[in-house]
Amino acid sequence: MKNILIISFTSFVLFISIYSGRTTNLANPSLTVKVEGLRNSKGLVQYALYDQEGSLPDQKFKKYHQIRTSDISGGRSSTTFSNLTAGTYAISVLHDENKDGEIKMGLLLPKEGIGFSNFKTIGLSNRPNFRKASFMLDKDSTIVVNMIYK
Numbered sequence: 001m002k003n004i005l006i007i008s009f010t011s012f013v014l015f016i017s018i019y020s021g022r023t024t025n026l027a028n029p030s031l032t033v034k035v036e037g038l039r040n041s042k043g044l045v046q047y048a049l050y051d052q053e054g055s056l057p058d059q060k061f062k063k064y065h066q067i068r069t070s071d072i073s074g075g076r077s078s079t080t081f082s083n084l085t086a087g088t089y090a091i092s093v094l095h096d097e098n099k100d101g102e103i104k105m106g107l108l109l110p111k112e113g114i115g116f117s118n119f120k121t122i123g124l125s126n127r128p129n130f131r132k133a134s135f136m137l138d139k140d141s142t143i144v145v146n147m148i149y150k
Contacts, residue, residue, distance in 0.1 A: 027085075027086060028082075028083045028084060028085065028086075029084055029086060029137055029138065029139050029140045029141065030080055030081060030082040030083065030084065030140050030141075031049070031080065031081045031084060031089065031137055031140075031141055031142075031143070032078060032079070032080045032081075032141070032142040032143075033047050033078060033079055033080075033081070033091055033093070033142075033143055033144075033145060034076070034077075034078040034142060034143070034144045034145070035076065035077045035078065035093055035095075035115065035144070035145050035147055036075065036076050036144065036147075037075060037146075037147055038072055038075045038076065038077065038095055038113065038147060039075075039095070039113065039147075039149055040072075040097070041072045041073070041074075041075070042072075042097040042098075043072070043095065043096045043097040043098060043099045044069045044070060044071055044072060044077075044096055044099060045069065045070050045071075045072060045077040045079075045093060045094070045095055045096065046061075046067065046068070046069050046093070046094040046096045046101065047067065047068045047069070047070065047079050047081075047091065047092075047093055048061055048064040048066075048067045048091070048092040048093075048094075049064060049065050049066045049067070049068075049081050049089055049090075049091060050063065050064055050065055050089060050090045050091070050092065050130060050133075051065040051087060051088065051089050051090075052065070052130065053130050053131065054130060055090070055130050056090055056092060056116070056128055056129050056130040056133055057092075057127070057128055057129065058092060059103055060102070061101065061102070064092075065089075066081055068081065069096070072095075084137060086137060086138045087136075087137060088134050088135070088136055088137070089117075089134065089135060089137050090116070090117050090118075090130050090133035090134045090135070091115075091116065091117040091133065091143065091145055092114070092115070092116055092128070092133070093113075093114065093115040093116070093145045093147070094112060094113070094114055095112050095113030095114070095147060095149075096112060097112050097113075098112075106150070109150040110150065111150075113147040113148060113149045114147070114148055115145040115146055115147045115148055116128040116132075116133045116145065117133045117134070117135055117143055117145060118132060118133050118134075118135065119132070119133060119146065119148070120146050120148075121148060122148055
């Protein structure tokens with residue numbers, strides 16, 4: 001009887017420690033962002049993570065929650081935002097070919113590649129904003145952002 005109690009108690013403690021670890025992971029998920037199809041390997045890719053309505057568009061990159069850069073290899077790039085709070089987020093990506101941290105603009109459209117979560121194309125009738133680009137993050141996730149070149 002004593003052995004059964006010890007085994008039961010040990011199992012309970014083990015269950016609680018495993019369950020607690022899972023709760024921590026769900027409360028602080030990570031987000032991996034992948035970009036494929038970059039037109040060249042010049043420069044780097046800049047990833048901006050947003051967490052508030054009204055933060056996109058952000059052409060001067062001043063309203064972001066977190067920002068990262070990553071090298072390009074074989075037309076691809078990726079980065080991971082770790083230890084986030086579960087919630088609503090949006091992503092903006094820039095193929096920063098001249099490494100100046102800014103979107104190089106043409107007459108109306110960017111000369112460098114850009115991308116947003118949930119967007120395949122952009123235009124006058126399909127302009128990015130936080131509501132359209134946002135997604136719910138409540139567990140470790142990976143998203144792929146489509147690069148748009150004009």
